[in-house]
Amino acid sequence: MNRRYSRLVVPHRAGDGTLVALLWTHAPLGFDESAGDLVAFFREAAAARDAGDALRRRRVRFALTTDIPERDPLEAYRAASRPFAVGRRFWLEPGEDGGGAVPDGRIALRVPASRAFGTGSHASTRLALEALEDEPLSGRSVLDVGTGSGVLALAAAALGARSVVGIDLDPDAVFVARGNAGSHAFGASVRLYAGVVAACGGRFDLVVANMLADEILAEARGIRLRVARRGRVLLSGITRDRETAVLSRMRSGRWKLAGRRTEEEWISLTLERAS
Numbered sequence: 001m002n003r004r005y006s007r008l009v010v011p012h013r014a015g016d017g018t019l020v021a022l023l024w025t026h027a028p029l030g031f032d033e034s035a036g037d038l039v040a041f042f043r044e045a046a047a048a049r050d051a052g053d054a055l056r057r058r059r060v061r062f063a064l065t066t067d068i069p070e071r072d073p074l075e076a077y078r079a080a081s082r083p084f085a086v087g088r089r090f091w092l093e094p095g096e097d098g099g100g101a102v103p104d105g106r107i108a109l110r111v112p113a114s115r116a117f118g119t120g121s122h123a124s125t126r127l128a129l130e131a132l133e134d135e136p137l138s139g140r141s142v143l144d145v146g147t148g149s150g151v152l153a154l155a156a157a158a159l160g161a162r163s164v165v166g167i168d169l170d171p172d173a174v175f176v177a178r179g180n181a182g183s184h185a186f187g188a189s190v191r192l193y194a195g196v197v198a199a200c201g202g203r204f205d206l207v208v209a210n211m212l213a214d215e216i217l218a219e220a221r222g223i224r225l226r227v228a229r230r231g232r233v234l235l236s237g238i239t240r241d242r243e244t245a246v247l248s249r250m251r252s253g254r255w256k257l258a259g260r261r262t263e264e265e266w267i268s269l270t271l272e273r274a275s
């Protein structure tokens, strides 16, 4: 990460709206007033100096630091991360440069920690990966709702799914997921879009959604509508206290519970559509 920024600190002036308005005209990245000082951040050092000149003309004291290297807060985590096994088939590589040799019989999923959720370090992702291993995916179509880093979409493709669509309402996540798909040979069969389930057409043999219970409940109807006859839904991200609410919404009429896994306080549920 080579980007740099500048920081201008006006001591003891937090909440000073006049100064904020003045600095605002020099296009800062943003302000921080949490520690009692007024701190403005600038991408361009020249803009920060111009802002400093404006303060000087008003005899306002300030401290300016330019060319500060921008640190990615996840850089240290990635450097310290080690690959780990999930389920019977997967080998998760959360580090920057992959993880060296992949154990025999395992499939490497390279999903470095990023602003998109889904490195495999969370129980809800692991539960979904383990449940995916039990699905007969070869030649099937899969929709991954809330794809995040794309980890589950990539796993489905790696397990032989014919076509995989991943969607996320966060466009940033989709950007990350596309990058992750590009670093896997099987990523070519994964299509990733920003959006919600209502914007998807077609029906899928399997719909996966690792989202919080409230997010699942809000999308329950849309998720069921996208499932083909005799298709299945794999839900994860549900805490024990919300299981009943999710089950009573999803398991009605021709839907029956086909699988359940738990880890810590997290639960995944697989449901099957009878016809």
Ligand SMILES: C[S@@+](CC[C@H](N)C(=O)[O-])C[C@H]1O[C@@H](n2cnc3c(N)ncnc32)[C@H](O)[C@@H]1O
Binding pocket: 116, 117, 118, 119, 120, 124, 125, 128, 145, 146, 147, 148, 149, 150, 151, 152, 167, 168, 169, 170, 173, 195, 196, 197, 210, 211, 212, 215, 219, 237
């Ligand atoms: C817990 S993360 C799961 C990421 C990844 N699939 C995994 O298993 O690790 C949930 C993701 O769902 C997305 N999301 C939440 N509500 C959504 C919705 N209604 N439609 C699409 N994506 C949604 C969030 O932006 C987030 O990226």
